[in-house]
Amino acid sequence: MQGRMMFQPLLISSLIEHAARYHGDTAIISKNTDGTITKTDWTHVAENSKRFANALHALGLKQNDRVATIAWNNHRHLESWYAISGSGMICHTINPRLFPEQLIFIINDAKDRVILFDKTFLPLITGVKAHIPLVEHFICLGAFDQDVADALPDVKFYDTLLAEQSTEFEWPLLDETTASSLCYTSGTTGNPKGALYSHRSTILHTYAICLPDSLNLSAHDIMLPVVPMFHVNAWGTPYAAAMVGCTMVLPGPSLDGASLVQLIDEFKVTIALGVPTIWQGLLTAAKQSGTQLNSLKRTIVGGSACPPAMMKAFKDIYDCETIHAWGMTETSPLGTGNQLKAKHDQLSDAEKFKLRLSQGRPPFGVDLRITNQEKGTHQLARDGHTTGNLQIKGHWIINEYFGKNESALTTDGWFDTGDIAALNEDGFLFLSDRAKDLIKSGGEWISSVELENIAMGHPEISMAAVIAANHPKWDERPVVVAIKTTESQITEQDLLDYYIDKIAKWQIPDTVIFVEAIPLSGTGKMLKKDLREKFGDVLLGS
Incomplete structure (x- = not known):
């Protein structure tokens, strides 16, 4: 029945x-490409x-x-x-x-x-x-x-x-x-x-993203989506703003810290969303201007991990809560949001902060699991420590890619994210690494394989591996580890110049490290894990 x-x-x-119909007079404030403000x-x-x-x-x-x-x-x-x-x-x-x-x-x-x-x-x-x-x-x-x-x-x-x-x-x-x-x-x-x-x-x-345990949106909010509308639909916020009828402050092309501080203070923004590199600029500009960002109650951070110091600065200096979120294009994008549970009220501030550094837990509508191999189905323990391949399923998760007549899922219907992670018993997600050696710089993906192919296209390079090196501003940046051909006189700058006009400027590696040998596995694959352990911090001193 x-x-x-x-x-x-x-x-x-x-x-x-x-x-x-119900929020018709609620403001939409828009900064245009010429710097003028339109209020509608x-x-x-x-x-x-x-x-x-x-x-x-x-x-x-x-x-x-x-x-x-x-x-x-x-x-x-x-x-x-x-x-x-x-x-x-x-x-x-x-x-x-x-x-x-x-x-x-x-x-x-x-x-x-x-x-x-x-x-x-x-x-x-x-x-x-x-x-x-x-x-x-x-x-x-x-x-x-x-x-x-x-x-x-x-x-x-x-x-x-x-x-x-x-x-x-x-x-x-x-x-x-x-x-x-x-x-x-x-x-x-x-x-x-x-x-x-x-x-x-x-x-x-x-x-899902409007729920209190996600982004906690309501008609009271004044939202500043700094994440671009071309980046996974601004994380779905233009739709959420209409659903709850909140004010939107649209920043246009001016995403520098000073411009964002001005918008927040002038229009009393309560919630802002963006990647960590954006918030680094905002915090610097806020300190220089002396503002207290009094209206700002929540910042949503996604795209890459939020540095602990940034989270502390928002809380200690500006009394602003930072909500870690995780997702990807294939997940629309929300997969998790970091809101604590009632039982966590009993934790110490240090314990709460540690949990806040995770990517959070899934809302109703999606489910997560950790498996022991890509496309695998054997689930691993949800103990907060055991790591494996992160897989997801739910109402807004991809089934197959556009134009492809084949499933993008495992045999039992889960999407493998390509991330390596752990889950605890409450579903809190702890990302630890990325499969397939993708590099995430400033919230944008860079393919290491593509960079390697370009490097090895140079006649004086016999082998090259590209790894993700830690970076103080961009989270990760690509670094080339290369072997020269015999009698080659190629320099670091020569190889970096070789990338020009072959890939977007922001994807060009930061530096080149020439070595005598690159470690290989028994099947002939480059052991990038070993290279990351050796060279992963090479950019931190620059």
């Missing part, structure tokens, strides 16, 4: 409708999302078409998200920090028909335009700009398109499993892979 309750599909359009509200965000939905239909777009965005966190970008997904299209956020060849691959793989972009990224667009033939329309997120029009013939302007359209638009009643957004991860060897989220997975993920 079935229940006798209403059924309504879980749709992203319902979020913006709710925000407009949920009512106008909803109206403009409907105008833009009409504009997309007028351009001939239909359900499941991919619409790409290359933009900062601002109100136009926010409006476009709801227009695209709400009308049944797929919002494809693109990380502009990727190398042009990766951008070209991603755009062509997604078969994007439209690209929305901020003026900041005009050189990027003009540079790849000839290589993305499937893109039919380029829309600049702003008012008419002659410089943009001169550089990009046939470009359209967001403000002009909106002015031509009505706010009358009826969101389609979609199947809740319809695809809503597409994010690519560079956290793999080879070409990036796409994670295709659904309306259902997005709404369930949104509920």
Whole structure:
């Protein structure tokens, strides 16, 4: 017998409708690319999302078409998200920090028909335009700009398109499993892979991150998402803000510490979200300005581990709680959030702090386990010490990659994250290492294999291994350990220069260490663990 309750599909359009109806006058504050501030509200965000939905239909777009965005966190970008997904299209956020060849691959793989972009990224667009033939329309997120029009013939302007359209638009009643957004991860060897989220997975993920034991969001909050909207959908915060009806402060391209301090103090931000390198800049700027950041109650740290000293500074100096979180593109991204349980109230401050340094525990909707081998199914003890491969399953976890007709899961239905970790009996996650030797620099993945292939492409290098070395600012940076060919005169700078124009500038290794031999396993694989033990701290003295 079935229940006798209403059924309504879980749709992203319902979020913006709710925000407009019940929180319409709540502010949305946006810093534009030119430094000016735009103040709008949920009512106008909803109206403009409907105008833009009409504009997309007028351009001939239909359900499941991919619409790409290359933009900062601002109100136009926010409006476009709801227009695209709400009308049944797929919002494809693109990380502009990727190398042009990766951008070209991603755009062509997604078969994007439209690209929305901020003026900041005009050189990027003009540079790849000839290589993305499937893109039919380029829309600049702003008012008419002659410089943009001169550089990009046939470009359209967001403000002009909106002015031509009505706010009358009826969101389609979609199947809740319809695809809503597409994010690519560079956290793999080879070409990036796409994670295709659904309306259902997005709404369930949104509920989860709002919970008190996750990010603890409510209509009282004034949220500053410093994490970019092109980085796993700003961790889902634009959806969560609409669900609870809180104020958003969108920082645009100004992510330096002084700019963030100004936004926090001027607009009384209560919660801010970003990677550790962002907060290092914020703390430095706050100390220099003498501010007490009185409004700031919580910082959410993800992307890489939060240094203990940073967590202490937020708590001791600014009375601000730091919440560690963990996730990845394939998990939408929330996998865990660090909120203590009632029994932990009895712990000493030192014991609480130690637990706070973990990545936290999973909310309802996902489950974690540790296994003894990648793709394996044998679970290891949840004792907080035994480490193994971290695997996850749940309502917002990937099943298969976009465009791939094969499962991304283990034989019993779990996703292997590629991380090495331990779990305790309460589900608190302790990450200890990363499988496959990926390097995470400033919250962004770098493939060591790709860097090795470039190094070994040099005629004077016979073997090269790339390891993650500890870095005081970026958490990890790549270091090349290389063997020269006989009679080679190559220098460190020669090899670093060899990377130029072959990979994004920020991915170029920090240094090169020349050695006589690289340790190998019995099967001929380079023992990077041994190299990390020897050279892992080489950058800490610089």
